[in-house]
Amino acid sequence: MSDLRELYQQTILDHHRKPRNFRPLEAANRRAEGFNPLCGDQITLALRVEDGVIRDAAFQGSGCAIAKAAASMLTGSVIGLRPEEAERLFRRVHAMLTGEANGAADLGKLAVFAGVREFPGRVKCVTLAWHTLRAALAGAATPVSTE
């Protein structure tokens, strides 16, 4: 059960119950849909990018606690970043989740997802929002899928 507490940390549960930036974003100029066909999780991520900076980020959709918390914390983390900085952040989150990087020293709040590493079946729940972010920044026309 200690692994469960590592997975469902208080911060994650808090974002699951009260997701941040869970709203439509009418002023968005980047948008993408992400889908996890294994569990039916689906999110829409909307961004407002101006002068090469992500000024606003919001999401909508449905998913498990991990997926919702991941999307919620992603939006909070990327507002104010340049797209290339967001991409570098994605790489570091990914490395933490797949065990390529030791620990999560420089990830700040996003380090709460380190516990997901012990649950390989749940890694995609975190990465769904991040893949969707990349698709939105790349201007992808078709929904991204975790599979």
Add this chain to the structure above:
Amino acid sequence: MTATGLAPSIAPTERWDVERIRQDFPALHQQVHGKPLVYLDSAATSQKPRAVIDALVAYYTADNANVHRGVHLLSERATEAYEGARGRIQRHLNAASAREIVFVRQATEAINLVAASFGRCFVQAGDEIVISAIEHHANIVPWQMLCEDRGARLRVVPVDDRGDLLMEEYARLLGRRTKLVAITQVSNALGTVTPIREIIGLAHAQSVPVLVDGAQAVPHLPIDVQALDCDFYVFSGHKAYGPTGIGVLYGKERWLDRMPPYQGGGDMIKVVTFDRTVYNDLPYKFEAGTPHIAGAIGLAAALDYLDALGLDRIDAYEHDLLRHGTALLTAIPGLRLIGTARHKAAVLSFVLDGVHAHDLGTILDQHGVAVRAGHHCAMPVMQRFGVPATARASLAFYNTRAELETLAAAIEHAREMLA
């Protein structure tokens, strides 16, 4: 050698003793995450009795050779065991002839075989195939592919909020254009037991053949294809306590005879020249290449085991479990059963307010409880009931009332954590 397998721990005349039956299943006796395994995912695949494992080991240890080829002793023994298994399956289904039993990889391949072969022969542009709203993807997608290929149309029998088929709608869908009805006997996602005799009767009244997906029925119910009068019946070995990679297509000889081969290769031919090939007789016409010999033998051992326990007794015990599980789960606040058909097999599919099925699956796993969380390869069912996914506890005769109590306690824990 014919695979006989080991007898179950209890004889048909003895009192049902689940603890002794559990001794026949080695995989049940282990810990996961430091907790005793509670295996409630038998609808995905069942655990295997020692009788099946031993039959596989015995075959590979003593008889392994290719079938229908060698004149040497091992090949003769392998052929005898493989054909013995076919006979065993014929008896289990009460098929009229062993020629009507085709070995395939699983129910999915059996349906694809019928869609490709029957479809090529009998389905034209404007024709219709009737399926139901509670089918597994395996009984949807092959028909969609066929319809797309032939310019035919897929018609879907709707279900009510309990998960029962709307039979009046079904009757209305049948018509001159209907070329085949393909419907499940037991729904994997909901547990609905469909009125399959009535379904077949209504179709036959209009001279429409019927394929029955028995993947979830064979593990729980006695099957008599002649009494059902179905035209095709398909199932997978691995859900019926047999090995993975082996399944069965039953088809009435008069259909199979007229259908072209599904795949070409060895064993399905009589004579091959570069000018022409003469196809083999039934059932070999549909069995190209070296088959899963050990799998067929293992499946026969599984059916021996099931029959020795007695499918009537299995059914009665599983229904007792289902009643107990239903009572325990419906007492949990915020839990909603998805699938409450009048006749149900051993499936408890559910959603819990505020807790996604995926989180539930992870938390239950930490309690040692193995359930399936997701769409159960039945996305249209999820759409029909307006849920992205469900958690599904599927029961087998080796489960206990105490295990269901562990399940209920683990769900309570998940609710406390997340809801």
